[in-house]
Amino acid sequence: xxxxxxxxxxxxxxxxPAGLSFAIQLARLGKEQNQELGILVLDKAEEFxxxxxxxxxLDPKAVLELFPQAREEGFPVQAExxxxxxxxLSRQGKHEARGLFCPEPFRNHGNWIVxxxxxxxxxxxxxxxxxxxxxxxxxxAEVLQDESGAVIGVRTVDQGRDKxxxxxxxxxxxxxxxxxxxxxxxGTRGSLTKQLIAKKKxxxxxxxxxxxxxxxxxxxxxxxxxxxxxxxxxxPLGKAVYGGGWIYGLPNNQVSIGFVxxxxxxxxxxxxxxxxxxWKTHPNMRELLEGGKLIRYGxxxxxxxxxxxxxxxxxxxxxxxxxxxxxMNTRRLKGIHLAMKSGMLAAQAAAPALAKEKCLEQxxxxxxxxxxxxxxxxxLHKVRNFRQGFQKGFTYGFLRAGLDMMLGGxxxxxxxxxxxxxxxxxxGAATAPTALSFDxxxxxxxxxxxxxxxxxHEENQPCHLVVTDPNLCTERCTxxxxxxxxHFCPAAVYEWRQEGEEGPGxxxxxxxxxxxxxxxxxxxxxxxxWVVPExxxxxxxxx
Ligand code: SF4
Numbered sequence: 001x002x003x004x005x006x007x008x009x010x011x012x013x014x015x016x017p018a019g020l021s022f023a024i025q026l027a028r029l030g031k032e033q034n035q036e037l038g039i040l041v042l043d044k045a046e047e048f049x050x051x052x053x054x055x056x057x058l059d060p061k062a063v064l065e066l067f068p069q070a071r072e073e074g075f076p077v078q079a080e081x082x083x084x085x086x087x088x089l090s091r092q093g094k095h096e097a098r099g100l101f102c103p104e105p106f107r108n109h110g111n112w113i114v115x116x117x118x119x120x121x122x123x124x125x126x127x128x129x130x131x132x133x134x135x136x137x138x139x140x141a142e143v144l145q146d147e148s149g150a151v152i153g154v155r156t157v158d159q160g161r162d163k164x165x166x167x168x169x170x171x172x173x174x175x176x177x178x179x180x181x182x183x184x185x186x187g188t189r190g191s192l193t194k195q196l197i198a199k200k201k202x203x204x205x206x207x208x209x210x211x212x213x214x215x216x217x218x219x220x221x222x223x224x225x226x227x228x229x230x231x232x233x234x235x236p237l238g239k240a241v242y243g244g245g246w247i248y249g250l251p252n253n254q255v256s257i258g259f260v261x262x263x264x265x266x267x268x269x270x271x272x273x274x275x276x277x278x279w280k281t282h283p284n285m286r287e288l289l290e291g292g293k294l295i296r297y298g299x300x301x302x303x304x305x306x307x308x309x310x311x312x313x314x315x316x317x318x319x320x321x322x323x324x325x326x327x328m329n330t331r332r333l334k335g336i337h338l339a340m341k342s343g344m345l346a347a348q349a350a351a352p353a354l355a356k357e358k359c360l361e362q363x364x365x366x367x368x369x370x371x372x373x374x375x376x377x378x379x380l381h382k383v384r385n386f387r388q389g390f391q392k393g394f395t396y397g398f399l400r401a402g403l404d405m406m407l408g409g410x411x412x413x414x415x416x417x418x419x420x421x422x423x424x425x426x427x428g429a430a431t432a433p434t435a436l437s438f439d440x441x442x443x444x445x446x447x448x449x450x451x452x453x454x455x456x457h458e459e460n461q462p463c464h465l466v467v468t469d470p471n472l473c474t475e476r477c478t479x480x481x482x483x484x485x486x487h488f489c490p491a492a493v494y495e496w497r498q499e500g501e502e503g504p505g506x507x508x509x510x511x512x513x514x515x516x517x518x519x520x521x522x523x524x525x526x527x528x529x530w531v532v533p534e535x536x537x538x539x540x541x542x543x
Contacts, residue, residue: 003155004175008038008133009354011153011179013140013192015043016052017116017336018322019185020123020134021066021343022350027130029351037354039132040177041124042156044139044532048124049117051187051515053216053298053540054336055246055258057081057229058112058119061375062340067126076118078250081108082227087284089235094284104405105332108229113248113256116336117540139532140192141174143182143199150316150358153178154192157532165462181350181359182318185343188301189517190324191531193311202312202320208419209309209326210387211301211521212243215276215490216258217449218543221292225249231333236278239394241265242387245279246333247288254295255288256543260333262304263420263522264391268427268484272299272518273491274436277443289442297444297452298540299490299516304330305417307384313371314364319346327376331383331401341376382409388417424524426480446492450512453491454539457511464533465493465508465519472525473506481524488522490514514538 010026012019023041030037045051063070071077085098086106097103124134140154153176160171184193188211197203225247232245242262249255259276279285303309303326310326313319321327322339329338349367353359371377385404390397392415404411438445444452457464467473477483485494485506491514495507515537520530 001173003173006175006177008040008177008179010037010039010181010183010350011177012039012041012183012185013154014185014187014190014322014324015041015045015048015124015134015136016120016185016187016322016339017123018324018327018339018343019183020120020127021062021340022183022185022321022347023127023132024066024123024130025344025347026350027127027132029347033351035351035355040179041127041132041134042138042140042177043136045537046137046535048134048136049120050539050541051537052116052120053214053300053538053543054116055214055216055248055256055333056114056116056336057108057248057334058114059332059334059337060112062337062344066340066344074122076114076122077112078115078118079113079227081111081113081229084108084229087230087232089232089282089284091235092283106231113227113229113250115542117543119336137535139534141532143192143195144176144178148316150360151182151196151318153182157534159534161462161534162460163462168460180317180357181354183346184318184320184324185322186324188303188323189520189530193320193324194520196318196320197311200312200315202315206310207305207308207388207417209303209305210262210264210391210417210420212260212262212304213272213299213490213516213518214258214260214302215272215299216256216297216543217294217452218296219255219257219289219292220295221253221255221289224253225255226251232279235282236275237261240267241270242390242394242397254542255292257289260302262390263301263518264418264423266423266425268424268481268524269487270484271487273446273449277438278436280442286442294444294452296454296540296543297449298538298543299514299518301517301521302335303328304387306330306387307380308414309417313346313368314349314361316361317359319350319364319367321346329379329383331386338376338380341374342371345370345374345376384409385411385413385415388415391417420521421524421526424481424484428479428482446490447512450491450514453514454541455491455512455514455537457513457533457536459511461534463508463510464531465510465513466529466531467506467508468527468529469525470506472527474504477525478504485519485523485528488518490516490518494519
């Protein structure tokens with residue numbers, strides 16, 4: 001098959017905060033050094049920011065490093081944080097911790113409430129202004145390597161295949177984009193980064209990555225909460241699940257609410273979407289949302305493992321930045337500033353490496369070295385054992401985290417982690433979650449929420465959720481785990497058919513997918529491979 005080939009100096013896969021910060025910084029360095037660099041940024045979303053989802057309260061440190069006059073240049077700050085508190089919820093009431101009684105990670109005065117979608121759009125415009133080529137609507141499907149194993153670019157996904165994989169009349173083969181340097185900035189559980197990690201063993205000798213699922217809704221209320229930032233702990237989570245909620249007040253009477261739940265709880269019947277809906281039925285949440293209406297819905301996984309769960313950052317011909325590498329401070333619930341900083345540090349290492357014909361690992365190693373000398377490393381090093389502690393039980397994690405915080409992160413040791421999927425208990429169908437009825441006003445079923453995510457996909461295309469061994473679903477999974485995919489997917493993509501001529505089996509409603517990547521991580525046998533569809537996905541405007 002004839003494929004078009006495009007050659008560039010640098011290819012960035014993923015237009016999130018990390019990839020765009022990389023491109024902006026590299027373009028500037030290129031100009032300073034009179035180095036003409038062709039930099040291309042691709043993103044699978046049809047418009048920049050459409051697949052970008054976060055809370056989000058931003059520590060502005062990295063933005064101000066890249067744009068010291070960010071506010072004057074119109075950086076889209078929705079509100080500055082004016083009031084913050086931690087709500088500790090019991091079934092019926094709450095205890096509010098504020099001021100000095102509010103734990104330090106939940107204090108946000110001086111931080112900015114942003115929409116990640118708006119932030120990404122703004123960064124994409126800035127990148128274009130620096131001469132970077134930015135193309136939304138192109139998804140990387142395969143990593144290209146030369147005979148030595150060096151990464152030499154990416155093949156984009158074929159367009160116009162039918163659901164059996166046969167070419168339709170509109171068929172167009174994906175393009176080979178060859179680059180001297182490829183930067184993987186795909187965000188959480190990037191599908192190309194996953195291929196690369198496996199091929200190059202980039203996680204060897206490290207803790208496995210562990211994730212959380214964040215389920216978010218944007219609401220319009222009859223009153224304004226602008227500038228208010230509340231986090232919640234406790235109900236409806238028991239001690240087995242690490243997580244909590246957020247309430248961020250936006251302008252125009254809007255509020256971002258969401259619930260984050262770690263994925264290492266071991267319960268195959270756990271339903272992330274239903275837990276978030278249950279959280280909204282707490283009397284204080286009910287009162288807060290009274291008279292309001294749902295505007296948007298979304299879900300996303302979050303890499304929580306910390307410093308010891310980060311990938312190797314560079315190799316021959318490639319760099320990994322942002323969430324794809326695991327830049328996330330779980331204790332602070334913040335990663336955007338770290339993602340941006342990783343992009344900037346990667347660009348500083350890439351500029352001299354690009355002066356040579358090939359970008360080899362030894363030239364790109366400066367990225368990891370400069371990370372180790374940066375504030376990003378210092379911040380992550382202080383909390384390097386934070387998340388692992390909670391895997392040993394809530395009480396242990398809480399006490400260890402408190403002591404370590406008092407000692408400024410000096411508690412010694414390197415705690416281990418078990419991957420999320422390895423922790424499931426074999427409880428079979430007995431673990432189906434308690435049914436929750438949805439009233440359509442305060443609580444919504446998955447399909448209503450999927451509609452609010454704006455997601456859509458062409459139906460007649462190969463399924464982008466590849467179950468590599470479907471027999472396992474019926475032969476083992478039903479009996480061992482009760483088919484957890486029907487519970488963990490926050491978008492009702494997986495349905496378990498009990499009856500019918502064909503007997504029990506899996507139905508995959510791929511067009512509902514909101515690209516959260518939960519299934520790729522949470523499947524107990526690791527047989528779900530999330531690959532890029534030929535287009536579509538959620539539309540996270542304003543999120
Ligand atoms: Fe998320 Fe997978 Fe469901 Fe898509 S199919 S919404 S990636 S869990």
